[in-house]
Amino acid sequence: MKLYSYFRSSASYRVRIALNLKGLEYDTVPIHLVKNGGEQYSDSYRAINPDALVPSFMDEHDGKDVEITQSLAIIEYLEETHPQVPVLPRGPADRAYVRSLALSVACEIHPVNNLRVLRYLSTTLGVNEEQKNAWYRHWCEAGMAALEQRLASDARTGRFCFGDTPTLADCCLVPQVFNALRFKCDMSAMPVIMRINEACLELDAFSRASPGSQPDSE
Numbered sequence: 001m002k003l004y005s006y007f008r009s010s011a012s013y014r015v016r017i018a019l020n021l022k023g024l025e026y027d028t029v030p031i032h033l034v035k036n037g038g039e040q041y042s043d044s045y046r047a048i049n050p051d052a053l054v055p056s057f058m059d060e061h062d063g064k065d066v067e068i069t070q071s072l073a074i075i076e077y078l079e080e081t082h083p084q085v086p087v088l089p090r091g092p093a094d095r096a097y098v099r100s101l102a103l104s105v106a107c108e109i110h111p112v113n114n115l116r117v118l119r120y121l122s123t124t125l126g127v128n129e130e131q132k133n134a135w136y137r138h139w140c141e142a143g144m145a146a147l148e149q150r151l152a153s154d155a156r157t158g159r160f161c162f163g164d165t166p167t168l169a170d171c172c173l174v175p176q177v178f179n180a181l182r183f184k185c186d187m188s189a190m191p192v193i194m195r196i197n198e199a200c201l202e203l204d205a206f207s208r209a210s211p212g213s214q215p216d217s218e
Helices: 010-021 071-081 092-109 115-123 129-153 168-182 191-201 204-209
Strands: 002-005 027-030 056-061 064-069
Touching: 002 010, 010 071, 010 168, 010 204, 056 071, 064 071, 071 092, 071 168, 092 129, 092 168, 115 129, 129 168, 129 191, 168 191, 191 204
Parallel strands: 002 027
Antiparallel strands: 002 056, 056 064
């Protein structure tokens, strides 16, 4: 297995957590998103991922080469090919609920705050650093507040987002909290999220996946 990753990419971080939870060995291929104008824009990497995004994932399954982009698609593939340590619950309603929590992060919070959006704000629209960070905090805090409300009001919330075993939802939540803290978002009104984040980081699978533990960490 090979994971094209950037140490601070929250989407890559999600996949690293899932791989670790399932006890899968993989090779990391660092793709620096800032140096040299962004290595993701190189012709060699665009041949792997035309979207010029990380992560990208390669594997061999049933004698065939597998190439997958998009973090949640990669994790779903891992779930189907290595179900022994599941990151989704068994019942269809509970699986849909966990997916909805994950998608709240991956499709609502993250896209408006990822690197290419922030870069566009700065380089094309001329937004200054303070304004750019205010944009990030506004959308991140709004999305996280909604997620906090869901977790705080649902009886299925346990030590983790769903019960007492990490799931796909936690794989998405922890990287988003990392970014929120990095950009100095106000998380004081989100005690459930912060409690779950702390519980996750106590696990080796999460700590080994953290940006500071990656071979390309700076």
